[in-house]
Amino acid sequence: MSIVENFDLYAPRLVDKEEYFSAGHRACQGCGEALAIRLMCKALGKDTIIVNATGCMEVVSTMYPTTAWNLPWIHVAFPNAAAVAAGVEAGLKVLRRKGRIADRDVKTVAIGGDGGTFDIGIQALSGTMERGHNVLYVCLDNEAYMNTGIQRSSATPFGASTTTNPAGVASLGKGQWKKNLTEIMVAHNVPYVATACHSYPIDFMNKVKKARKVDGPSFIHCLSVCPTGWRVPSAHAIKMGRLAVEAGVFPLYEVEDGKYRMTYRPEEIKPVEDYIKSQGRFRHLTPEQIAPIQERVILEYNKLLDKVDNLHSWEELLQD
């Protein structure tokens, strides 16, 4: 049972009332990404600088002369949010050391979609993580290039139909599996890596708060439902996120100093069909085509559980 069941009861006491990502932005109805940002900002608080990669969120939030951001915010280009964040972090560090800005901890947080993170931004992301900048990177993954009209990315799931790998008589949609970016981040040996979803708001905000405290790089991979691109009704955005987790397609876990931990473990894993059957992007799939997806989901889920059960933290490994 997740705490989200009693959200109305708990929310006023658990969540910052301040709105840092204000209403009136131009995101689509039911946008999971906009919700994720709103929750993320509440967890981060005011001493935060946001570095935004080009994408839906930059477009919908800052049409000149308006801005939805009640936090300092910078956007430069598509592939470089992590590199700009590295510069912001370095600038703050030096100016604070030299006494030219207030002597206060201000967190640099980069955000990007799956295109700006998994694909075109992965080099800058890897560089920033490798160099150990005190930057939290949050990937708001809606599983395709939604801003340009639902094109395939390396985060698009197997079998999904997009505008650049459409399903047809000679195509089942995307023919490759989703890249496991979270594992790539873990391989950078950063102190904190987590997956999250806006449909589990308290879990997501707790992870953001944890990452904020890390004095070094951290990464959160947030599945963000895009009703427009997934071809689901706007009202189903939260439900879809929950189904992704409950079907084991997108497990919620964190890796803290090398130690894997499930932050939500469904008692029973739902069939993958429950998750994909109501989504227009998978509508074309036959039961025969769904079978290997089910098999892969179970394999990946068990691979993760294997790590959770068997891998030790860095501290434990040093003591052995």
Added chain:
Amino acid sequence: MSKRIGMEIALAAAEAVALCRPDVIAAYPITPNTHIPEHLSDIVAEGRLDADFICVESEHSAMSACCGASGTGARAFTATSSQGLAYMSEVVPIVSSMRLPVVMIVGNRALSGPINIWNDQSDIMYQRDCGWISLFADNGQEVIDMAIQAFKIAEHRDVMLPVNLNLDGFQLTHVVEPMEMPDQKEVDAFLPTYKPFAALHPDNIVSMGTLALPEIFNETAKVKDEVLKDSRKVILEVWKEWEERFGRKYEPIISHKARGADILLLTLGSMGETAEVAVEEMRKEGVSVGLLKLKLWRPFPFEELRKELKGCKALVVLDRAVSYGGPGGPVFSEVRSAMYDQAERPLIINEIIGLGGRDVPVSDFRKIIEKAAQALKTKPKEEYEIFGVRGS
């Protein structure tokens, strides 16, 4: 007190940049500029400069990190060449549009392909329309002076634009010259701490780099154009102050025995020094020839050029880059456009020389001057030529 030094110019450039107390340096290695960031990292490692040196994983990230750092109000610097500049080129026009006073030194090198690590100016010409102030140095002393001037110009409240300072790869970067290096006190007196107009900090919330719809985009372009043109006034002021403090004079076009000469050469970068030798020799032989050295490429000094060309009969524009399928070299194209509507204009000839490190000795400049003297008699059609192509 300034000190007389003998040093490789790239190292001197790094020393000059360090005197400007940059807060953040982000750079990626590429020949032939590499010695500049390398030496800056030495200076930081020696504890002589309090800066954050970010060894980024690409030039794209170098310029991006400078952009972020400058956004916080830090003084940011990078250096690159050729492919590196091309690789960062997505970010280059964004920096000027965001009015971030980043300073970049470019050790000019030919743009591939074919791949070639030696000097020409095709790399910076590829960035011509990126909205930056663009300066060219002829020698080591000018590199030192202009590097320090660059920060002051860039950060001036009426300018707030990035500056690129160009020096020819190898011909300048790797050459040891005697130079005068100002001391820290002199530079501190000339260049105050950068005070940003707006900076990323929770104490003063701003959104930087927002989306401009078609309704406002024309206006942003006009502002960018006007601000860059207006920066001329500040550039001239800064150069005047430099002359008063350090005794070395800078002008958008430096004229060398140009007054009254029938034939003029117009150069950009280190070739000016070699051309000067040829001009001296041929003047002694009775040829009426002079030299103009272009120091300020953007904003382009239209007024100064027209003034310098009064009475000139033939102008040879020397380019170190080609605008393929276009009018010839980029400097030529600019000069001809500047002179098009003038009642009196010289015959304008374009010689494209020294591509990809091809040596341009004094004898080549002599040939070019002789050709211009001949052209004055034959009045050929104004055309460009890639000089010294084998077999032609």
